[in-house]
Amino acid sequence: MKITEIRTRVVRWAGETAPLPPHFCTNPMDLVSPMLSPETMGAFTFHDWLIVEVFTDEGHVGIGNAALSPHVTKALIDRHLTPLLIGENPWDTEFLWQHMYRRTMAYGRKGVAMVAISAVDIALWDLMGKSAGQPCYRLMGGRTKPSIPVYASRLYSTPLDELAAEAGRYKADGYKAMKLRFGWGPVDGAEGMQRNLDLVRTVRETVGDGVDIMADAYMGWSLDYAKRMMRLLEPFNLRWLEEAIIPDDVHGYAELRRFGTTPIAAGEHEFTLYGFRQLIEANAVDYIQFDTNRVGGLTAARKIAALAEAHSIPVVPHAGQMHNYHVVMASVNSPMAEFFPPVDVEVGNELFWQIFKGEPMAKDGAIHLDDKVPGLGLEIDEQALARFEVIE
Numbered sequence: 001m002k003i004t005e006i007r008t009r010v011v012r013w014a015g016e017t018a019p020l021p022p023h024f025c026t027n028p029m030d031l032v033s034p035m036l037s038p039e040t041m042g043a044f045t046f047h048d049w050l051i052v053e054v055f056t057d058e059g060h061v062g063i064g065n066a067a068l069s070p071h072v073t074k075a076l077i078d079r080h081l082t083p084l085l086i087g088e089n090p091w092d093t094e095f096l097w098q099h100m101y102r103r104t105m106a107y108g109r110k111g112v113a114m115v116a117i118s119a120v121d122i123a124l125w126d127l128m129g130k131s132a133g134q135p136c137y138r139l140m141g142g143r144t145k146p147s148i149p150v151y152a153s154r155l156y157s158t159p160l161d162e163l164a165a166e167a168g169r170y171k172a173d174g175y176k177a178m179k180l181r182f183g184w185g186p187v188d189g190a191e192g193m194q195r196n197l198d199l200v201r202t203v204r205e206t207v208g209d210g211v212d213i214m215a216d217a218y219m220g221w222s223l224d225y226a227k228r229m230m231r232l233l234e235p236f237n238l239r240w241l242e243e244a245i246i247p248d249d250v251h252g253y254a255e256l257r258r259f260g261t262t263p264i265a266a267g268e269h270e271f272t273l274y275g276f277r278q279l280i281e282a283n284a285v286d287y288i289q290f291d292t293n294r295v296g297g298l299t300a301a302r303k304i305a306a307l308a309e310a311h312s313i314p315v316v317p318h319a320g321q322m323h324n325y326h327v328v329m330a331s332v333n334s335p336m337a338e339f340f341p342p343v344d345v346e347v348g349n350e351l352f353w354q355i356f357k358g359e360p361m362a363k364d365g366a367i368h369l370d371d372k373v374p375g376l377g378l379e380i381d382e383q384a385l386a387r388f389e390v391i392e
Helices: 028-035 070-085 093-103 111-132 160-172 186-207 223-236 250-259 272-281 297-310 322-329 351-355
Strands: 003-013 048-056 061-066 148-153 177-181 212-216 240-242 264-266 337-339 388-391
Touching (some): 003 070, 003 351, 028 186, 048 111, 061 111, 070 093, 070 111, 111 297, 148 322, 160 177, 160 186, 177 186, 186 212, 223 240, 223 250, 250 264, 272 297, 297 322, 322 337
Parallel strands (some): 148 177, 148 337, 177 212
Antiparallel strands (some): 003 048, 003 388
């Protein structure tokens, strides 16, 4: 079997989007917001998505995707990666990954180049699964759990009555864990800290102590602010504090982990096996949260999962989506997965539901993967793409 063609399309959402109010979610732009705008989360929305299809001479087609910098990622795949892959056997995933990684090393290693490699690699694994007539998780070791427990991941900084109602719905739907976002950071001072505590307190009082709560600062805090917040958060027994500071500050994460008793989670914006080796060697995290379509695809994800298992650090990938679910299913060290409940388009996570068919819905706080569905189990919803601007 040989690769004959690689097709990339950026699809840009052309429908309505829900407006994001100020303090919807902390983020790295907050520290410069006094020079800009009080609404900073708009810088981190992604209403464009990249679809990658890898075609072979035997008629199989593998599907990959990327949500970060899709236009630049598309150009990198078209101009730099595709020439390396045409005529190759898609089953040689390790060689192909290394070829892409080493050929782009001068300008890559992390960021957009690794996102491009990830999108292609996911398509190659989907292709292998379809060729073998097996789900991808079986190619990575097989089923380790009957179903995958998932946590409801939304709960942005909204009015407290709305936040309580949303958390209550998730509990009623059977979720045993859920994650909220903080709305305030260092520029908001002590008053903002109290507002953050109001968010956590509201969710905890709504769902009780029998439901795990996680909280995400999305890289929006400084180390000093995070340490001050950690003292105040202790009574609420968070399952983890996520991305409290910028991802490059590995030593800061290690300091946070030493400082308090709340577990520290990170890795959504880290790349490759080497990046996670540095996090682990620095004793910086209690939970690893790579996203397969950023970290290097399934080829890299399975290696990082093995490294984490050797250090007894659970892996709970960022985002739901099938490329992450297959990693979780194949690893006994992944206790659960993230799940974005389908809602109107706001930040952009919701577009996965619009673009692809096959993404499983949660039932009673869990999702199920079918042993009889080969590959990742996704199809492109070509009819739904009529709601997008498509850029070939």
